[in-house]
Amino acid sequence: MNMSTMTIKSFDQLQARIKQIRQTQEQFDGRILICMTGCRALGAAEVAKAFREKLAEASLEKKFAVVETGCIGLCAFAPLVLIEPYEYLYGRVKPENIAEIIDVTVNRGEYLESLGITQDGRTIPKIGDIPFYKYQKRLVLENCGRIDPREITDALATGTYTSAAKAVCQLQPEEIIDEVIAAGLRGRGGAGFGTGIKWKFCRKEPSDEKYLICNADEGDPGAFMDRALLEGDSHRVIEGMIIAARAIGASRGFIYVRAEYPIAVEHINIALTQARQFGLLGANILNSGFDFDIEVRTGAGAFVCGEETALIASLEGKRGTPRTRPPFPAQSGYKQKPTNINNVETFANVPLIIKNGAKWYSSIGTEKSKGTKIFALAGKVNNTGLVEVPMGTTIRRIIFDIGGGIGKSRKFKAAQMGGPSGGCIPAGYLDNEIDYDSVQQIGAIMGSGGLIVMDENTCMVDVAKYFLEFVQSESCGKCTPCRVGTKKMLGILEKISCGDADLEDLDVLGRLGEHIKKASLCGLGQTAPNPVLSTLRHFRDEYEQHIKDKTCKAGVCRALLSYEITEVCTGCGACKKVCLVSAVEGQPKALHVIDQNECIKCGMCFATCKFHAIKR
Amino acid sequence: MANPQTSGTDLSAARQICESIANSGPEDLIPILQKIQDCYGYLPEPVLMEVSKLTGIPASRIYGVATFYEQFYLEPRGRHTIKCCRGTACHVKGGSQIINAIKNELEIDQGQTTDDMKFTFETVACLGTCFLAPVVMVDNDYYGSVSADKIKSILGQYE
Numbered sequence: 001m002n003m004s005t006m007t008i009k010s011f012d013q014l015q016a017r018i019k020q021i022r023q024t025q026e027q028f029d030g031r032i033l034i035c036m037t038g039c040r041a042l043g044a045a046e047v048a049k050a051f052r053e054k055l056a057e058a059s060l061e062k063k064f065a066v067v068e069t070g071c072i073g074l075c076a077f078a079p080l081v082l083i084e085p086y087e088y089l090y091g092r093v094k095p096e097n098i099a100e101i102i103d104v105t106v107n108r109g110e111y112l113e114s115l116g117i118t119q120d121g122r123t124i125p126k127i128g129d130i131p132f133y134k135y136q137k138r139l140v141l142e143n144c145g146r147i148d149p150r151e152i153t154d155a156l157a158t159g160t161y162t163s164a165a166k167a168v169c170q171l172q173p174e175e176i177i178d179e180v181i182a183a184g185l186r187g188r189g190g191a192g193f194g195t196g197i198k199w200k201f202c203r204k205e206p207s208d209e210k211y212l213i214c215n216a217d218e219g220d221p222g223a224f225m226d227r228a229l230l231e232g233d234s235h236r237v238i239e240g241m242i243i244a245a246r247a248i249g250a251s252r253g254f255i256y257v258r259a260e261y262p263i264a265v266e267h268i269n270i271a272l273t274q275a276r277q278f279g280l281l282g283a284n285i286l287n288s289g290f291d292f293d294i295e296v297r298t299g300a301g302a303f304v305c306g307e308e309t310a311l312i313a314s315l316e317g318k319r320g321t322p323r324t325r326p327p328f329p330a331q332s333g334y335k336q337k338p339t340n341i342n343n344v345e346t347f348a349n350v351p352l353i354i355k356n357g358a359k360w361y362s363s364i365g366t367e368k369s370k371g372t373k374i375f376a377l378a379g380k381v382n383n384t385g386l387v388e389v390p391m392g393t394t395i396r397r398i399i400f401d402i403g404g405g406i407g408k409s410r411k412f413k414a415a416q417m418g419g420p421s422g423g424c425i426p427a428g429y430l431d432n433e434i435d436y437d438s439v440q441q442i443g444a445i446m447g448s449g450g451l452i453v454m455d456e457n458t459c460m461v462d463v464a465k466y467f468l469e470f471v472q473s474e475s476c477g478k479c480t481p482c483r484v485g486t487k488k489m490l491g492i493l494e495k496i497s498c499g500d501a502d503l504e505d506l507d508v509l510g511r512l513g514e515h516i517k518k519a520s521l522c523g524l525g526q527t528a529p530n531p532v533l534s535t536l537r538h539f540r541d542e543y544e545q546h547i548k549d550k551t552c553k554a555g556v557c558r559a560l561l562s563y564e565i566t567e568v569c570t571g572c573g574a575c576k577k578v579c580l581v582s583a584v585e586g587q588p589k590a591l592h593v594i595d596q597n598e599c600i601k602c603g604m605c606f607a608t609c610k611f612h613a614i615k616r
Numbered sequence: 617m618a619n620p621q622t623s624g625t626d627l628s629a630a631r632q633i634c635e636s637i638a639n640s641g642p643e644d645l646i647p648i649l650q651k652i653q654d655c656y657g658y659l660p661e662p663v664l665m666e667v668s669k670l671t672g673i674p675a676s677r678i679y680g681v682a683t684f685y686e687q688f689y690l691e692p693r694g695r696h697t698i699k700c701c702r703g704t705a706c707h708v709k710g711g712s713q714i715i716n717a718i719k720n721e722l723e724i725d726q727g728q729t730t731d732d733m734k735f736t737f738e739t740v741a742c743l744g745t746c747f748l749a750p751v752v753m754v755d756n757d758y759y760g761s762v763s764a765d766k767i768k769s770i771l772g773q774y775e
Contacts, residue, residue, distance in 0.1 A: 379708050458708050474741070581720070602716060
């Protein structure tokens with residue numbers, strides 16, 4: 001696609017350019033879409049190379065375009081290949097499969113069942129019929145996996161930047177803000193504050209300069225929706241930022257992104273350069289007189305920088321510690337100027353509102369939570385991946401219909417939502433409709449949207465301890481409740497997991513947690529006790545088992561476990577081989593023994609034994 | 617932090633980096649340190665003193681920032697960096713066993729470097745690739761669905 005990169009100078013010119021790009025694309029009979037982000041880890045680059053070679057050999061390269069896309073979504077089947085116009089989705093594709101795909105699908109338009117996606121025991125040809133996609137509503141992710149994020153023409157062909165152009169050329173800032181308020185969009189970063197209201201505060205502040213920041217410091221363990229959006233469709237995020245900048249009157253923007261996301265950083269930089277070449281960023285955007293440009297800053301590894309005042313401190317070149325509010329960033333933020341911060345997914349929602357109107361947008365979702373939410377589905381679930389559903393969808397639908405249920409026919413125990421700030425939702429709430437407010441009532445938070453599925457082999461005390469270890473090590477140390485309080489809580493949890501605690505400790509844990517929530521300076525500390533409090537609330541019996549019976553039924557807490565080899569042992573020696581500390585002794589074909597003094601209780605022998613001879 | 621220490625370190629790259637960031641002010645400190653680390657592999661003390669001199673940012677503040685963020689290193693690093701994810705998905709799928717297996721194999725703790733300067737071992741909060749859980753990253757290579765018994769062969773691939 002050799003489009004000229006001439007600057008676009010008006011709304012009409014943009015429309016004309018889009019028409020021209022679409023005509024070029026229509027010359028192809030079809031497209032072969034290959035996820036080149038997450039799937040790259042499992043060999044997608046080799047698959048793309050093979051497609052290009054084989055298409056050229058068959059002289060089909062002018063008929064079928066090979067497009068390297070962002071995340072297609074069903075990561076469990078990586079590497080994924082989607083073939084348009086047939087809409088056939090193939091999974092776990094290897095370079096040696098390409099010749100057959102070209103022969104069967106590209107040449108004859110037929111479906112190749114051996115590479116198809118199987119869910120619930122059925123192989124389903126078309127992407128839209130696969131339950132994983134069927135029950136989703138992909139609005140924000142509509143282009144993710146359908147465009148090459150490194151080609152602005154691909155994004156333009158889908159209509160990206162027309163909402164930004166409308167905002168810049170045709171709408172007044174107040175009209176944009178009113179529309180976003182009427183749409184009911186709430187911040188997707190965690191707390192769910194009204195986006196339009198936030199913009200209004202910043203708009204009202206008189207200042208010669210204002211700043212706009214996109215918070216892409218996705219630090220919650222288990223969340224990867226921002227990564228997928230930035231890698232797969234950075235133009236949409238940039239478009240949302242242009243609209244927001246116009247609304248609040250900012251001329252400079254930042255995308256603050258985690259350095260752990262190298263592909264995202266690369267794709268944003270490419271997108272920004274292209275947007276500037278096309279006259280969609282920079283001075284006098286589309287000849288409207290409005291100036292706005294964006295800079296990328298990579299984080300240096302501090303979870304607390306997801307908090308807005310800490311993020312601003314980091315941008316200013318300081319230690320990323322939060323400060324008290326007020327003044328809010330809308331009044332005094334970056335360099336003491338009014339600053340508006342939104343999360344990646346929030347910005348990615350904005351173009352939809354400008355394009356389709358507040359009425360359309362607010363028809364999706366629940367009464368107080370509008371639109372869709374993207375969840376990163378992971379843990380002990382069959383279809384791990386990115387899932388976008390309307391607010392108000394039940395957890396059952398997400399985990400069982402879309403996610404395909406729990407692996408190895410084990411029982412569902414809990415879903416962890418909201419990362420270290422969130423909580424565990426037990427089976428009793430599977431049918432609750434999920435929105436900002438209902439999740440909070442259960443004791444979790446929507447957070448950034450990580451959804452980790454846990455089965456009966458997950459110990460809830462261990463999960464609580466895990467999150468507390470995380471916030472403890474990420475606490476910036478500025479305020480005492482967070483710095484010292486989380487340490488104290490962690491100490492109690494360690495006692496419980498070793499079987500050294502008594503029941504009174506549970507009350508101390510609960511009280512301490514409430515104090516930390518009330519007294520901490522920023523969101524990190526204010527939510528740090530949540531994983532403990534929610535597991536105490538829903539799984540208190542499990543805590544009590546650790547304390548009273550000194551057992552960990554899930555078989556996780558090491559101090560409460562011991563491994564013994566029973567008579568069933570055939571003396572095959574497999575356990576002796578895998579033991580990390582050589583604690584297993586025994587002659588071939590004779591009963592083996594574990595030296596309890598040497599054993600580090602890693603469970604390797606237990607997992608390895610084919611004869612179920614090891615008792616835990 | 618006396619001057620004679622600077623004699624062994626080439627400071628010209630640091631000067632170039634500071635000059636390349638136009639009108640560098642205190643807010644550019646983190647990008648400057650990131651570039652310096654890309655170039656030197658870590659943040660050598662004489663280089664930080666030079667940055668302080670060139671930018672006018674007090675050395676105490678530079679040290680404060682360098683020690684606050686996890687990605688800045690004040691010690692030399694191994695030729696390869698192992699990053700083991702301790703995210704939620706990896707944790708529930710047995711990530712801690714992987715961490716122990718790496719510790720046992722290399723006989724170092726997290727945050728440390730092997731004596732032969734081959735590997736530096738770190739754990740990270742989440743690599744954002746939960747579908748590969750448990751996941752280990754060596755330099756820029758991802759290894760997904762890792763089990764403890766695979767660690768030896770994975771690490772054996774690196775020189």
